[in-house]
């Protein structure tokens with residue numbers, strides 16, 4: 418009897434194995450496979466040899482930052498995060514700001530204080546790293562064995578020839594990763610594949626090998642590749658300040674430690690909010706000032722709205738999203754984090770709005786607008802099957818994304834008061850959804866409404882963040898900045914462009 422049962426079990430196991438093999442033989446692709454294949458073709462030709470490292474990072478667990486809730490037990494939360502070895506981004510940025518200011522100064526005695534700030538920053542980072550290493554690998558310090566990289570830092574893509582050896586000493590591996598990246602950057606600058614126009618010349622609009630799904634997108638690309646038919650100024654952003662009341666905590670580059678989950682505070686709200694670190698940059702660069710009226714045009718689930726509220730600067734924030742279910746999600750998040758959500762502080766300031774941002778026009782003009790549009794969500798589509806935009810039945814929707822994005826951005830430019838600014842952002846590496854859409858929207862508002870705008874060049878300000886994020890500055894990127902996935906700082910992707918409406 419016993420014998421018969423085990424035979425049955427064996428048979429069943431063999432059957433399911435055979436089914437699996439049959440799927441493999443049929444070469445059935447899932448949605449994530451489709452997305453990866455598409456990116457390999459498209460981003461491979463956009464980013465060249467650098468795509469390999471971005472790809473490995475995209476397929477690896479990404480890094481978060483912790484935003485402290487000012488409506489909870491703020492000081493306790495900050496101490497807890499610091500005890501765990503996290504660094505307050507504000508101190509890093511303020512040190513970098515001081516360093517930048519000193520560099521522009523030629524006074525000889527100031528060289529000394531620059532040196533002091535630099536060594537302070539170095540020792541802060543070194544201490545932080547030592548504390549972290551001791552925490553994660555306590556035995557290495559005791560037995561004298563080499564410290565190894567955290568598992569997450571391993572390039573986990575089997576097709577990559579560049580697989581990191583996890584047994585390498587941490588410094589050696591990090592140095593190698595950084596050196597490799599600089600080498601690739603150098604290579605890109607002289608690589609004839611990228612030509613003088615960088616991204617703008619990398620592919621013909623119609624003949625994109627293996628990229629049939631992108632043909633409609635490349636039509637937009639062809640359109641924005643033509644010379645601008647609208648007046649455009651690009652000027653450096655004058656200044657940057659880190660909001661006094663905002664506390665964002667991160668681990669230094671190369672440290673992939675996890676944050677503890679949020680806790681309930683005495684006021685009943687949650688202690689901190691975890692988000693992709695690169696998502697903090699669009700609202701930070703919007704530079705919301707006290708008393709301003711702000712629109713978050715595509716607000717749900719609400720991380721960026723919450724960040725702007727945590728600056729305690731806003732006079733009014735209109736949180737808009739197109740779907741009712743998304744608005745409900747946003748309400749829930751804000752409710753979990755804002756004390757007095759139903760009455761005083763938040764009630765006076767928060768307005769929920771459910772509209773298609775392409776047609777939104779029921780409000781007075783805004784001082785600032787965040788335009789964090791729907792996009793191909795490049796990291797998400799490689800890791801989640803459900804509701805994936807690369808599902809074959811969603812092809813049309815996917816191909817219309819740049820058009821939708823340009824429609825939203827153009828309407829938001831119209832909703833800005835003259836002199837007001839907006840930040841447009843996506844979490845996609847696609848030059849079409851990024852610079853391409855900015856170009857299309859600027860063209861559209863000029864042709865239809867005679868509106869002109871100035872692009873703010875943020876490169877000097879983003880360099881303040883270069884100890885935390887990996888920025889990519891492809892030659893052709895004209896209108897925005899981009900954080901790219903990078904194993905030692907696995908944030909993003911995040912593209913953002915700051916635009917001011919001319920008077």
Ligand SMILES: C[S@@+](CC[C@H](N)C(=O)[O-])C[C@H]1O[C@@H](n2cnc3c(N)ncnc32)[C@H](O)[C@@H]1O
Nearest residue numbers: 715716717718719720721738739773774789791
């Ligand atoms: C990238 S998510 C926004 C993430 C959000 N800013 C945050 O930081 O949590 C894009 C949002 O745009 C919304 N959306 C899509 N189409 C829209 C439209 N036409 N008008 C307004 N919102 C739209 C989606 O429902 C989605 O919630």
